Amino acid sequence: MRNFVFLNLPESFRLVEALAEGKREFWWRTTRLKNEIEIGDRVFMWQGKGKEEQFRGVHAIAEVVEKPRKLDLAEFDGYWVGDKSKATNDDHTLIKILEYARHKGHLRQGDIHNVPLLLRRGVFDGAQGVNFRLSEAEAEELYTIWRLHAEVVENYDAPAPPDSESRHDENARGMLEQAADSLANRTLEELAALIKKSRHDRSPLQQKITVAGIPRDPAIVAYARRRAGYKCEVDNCAVVPFETANGLPFVEVHHILPLGKGGRDSVQNVACLCPAHHREVHHGKHMKAITNSLIQKRV
Structure with missing residues (x-):
């Protein structure tokens, strides 16, 4: 594009x-x-x-x-x-x-x-x-x-481009989560260095995974969670996250500017959200306010 x-x-x-x-x-x-x-x-x-x-x-x-x-x-x-x-x-x-x-x-x-x-x-x-x-x-x-x-x-009448936040490919998402979990013990500096590496310089479990037709980097998922301290980045969020199998609080990684609308899979364009706020930012009446708040955090 x-x-x-x-x-x-x-x-x-x-x-x-x-x-x-x-x-x-x-x-x-x-x-x-x-x-x-x-x-x-x-x-x-x-x-x-x-x-x-x-x-x-x-x-x-x-x-x-x-x-x-x-x-x-x-x-x-x-x-x-x-x-x-x-x-x-x-x-x-x-x-x-x-x-x-x-x-x-x-x-x-x-x-x-x-x-x-x-x-x-x-x-x-x-x-x-x-x-x-x-x-x-x-x-x-x-x-x-x-x-x-x-x-x-x-314009909801326009043909919507593929949006990885609204389409379902559970197998690929599971693989992405597994790869991100394998990087959970890395520091931000180590993850940033990994993100810069080419496909040929990564191990098989660190490769990008295609979800809904768009390559996703598990290192960016891991980076976003560690940067946020495994907390929802919506101001004053009161949702208590449950623990994952590896003992970490569960937060989802959201693309602030959707991938299907030209947003990039980059650390500047992702934020951690609890499942409730992740759904709200896609379907709720406060979606624009939440999006603007997340943009300000990354700026």
């Missing part, structure tokens, strides 16, 4: 109005990047300043569902502003919204400027620009502050 920023100016396309009125698919003008974009790539939808300074920032995250191609005039909708006949000369990419910000709850440029990695990148510095590609590290930083600062609504 690649990551892109797609630029919009309000004088060309009424993005904010379209999202507010429930539009969840867009044909987006794509020229320079048309040979790089593939189905399944992630897109951050950025509105530039134009004549609406208050709406500058990221308003949605989308997934590419059809590669760039030329459109007929009839395929343009009423949110396109200007001479449509000129746009037929350019390719457009079909994208479907996965997450979007409530009206006036978007990720603002000022919040992005607090992240040195993004400050001088593309249109984030206030300069005019075009669609551009993000590195994996840049995309992770941008998605982190999106979830932290924007009033995010998930």
Whole structure:
């Protein structure tokens, strides 16, 4: 999966109005990047300043569902502003919204400027620009502050990508837990060194294990638990964990930014939760507050 920023100016396309009125698919003008974009790539939808300074920032995250191609005039909708006949000369990419910000709850440029990695990148510095590609590290930083600062609504009508936190592969999960348990006596320093090792430098029991189609590192599971002291990282959690067969308190390892939505299997993106809070962060009404609290801990 690649990551892109797609630029919009309000004088060309009424993005904010379209999202507010429930539009969840867009044909987006794509020229320079048309040979790089593939189905399944992630897109951050950025509105530039134009004549609406208050709406500058990221308003949605989308997934590419059809590669760039030329459109007929009839395929343009009423949110396109200007001479449509000129746009037929350019390719457009079909994208479907996965997450979007409530009206006036978007990720603002000022919040992005607090992240040195993004400050001088593309249109984030206030300069005019075009669609551009993000590195994996840049995309992770941008998605982190999106979830932290924007009033995010998930588009449940969108086809959900595989999410290792909601799919079941009990055999693989059991193997992952067994491998993590074998590392329970390692120090944080030893685990950090193991995480950096390649597959060829690890013993068979230390190898990554594929769960729901995504490789998981047992050393990261062990690291997260030792870092948290085998306690739930939700503030003021009163749940008393039971003891596992090896005599340690049981906590589950949660990916703060889901793997299926571009989050990484890394020590920066995991937290320990009791089973109750783990379910709540996926299904409860306080899921965003808990997620933001966990993001702050890792920051």
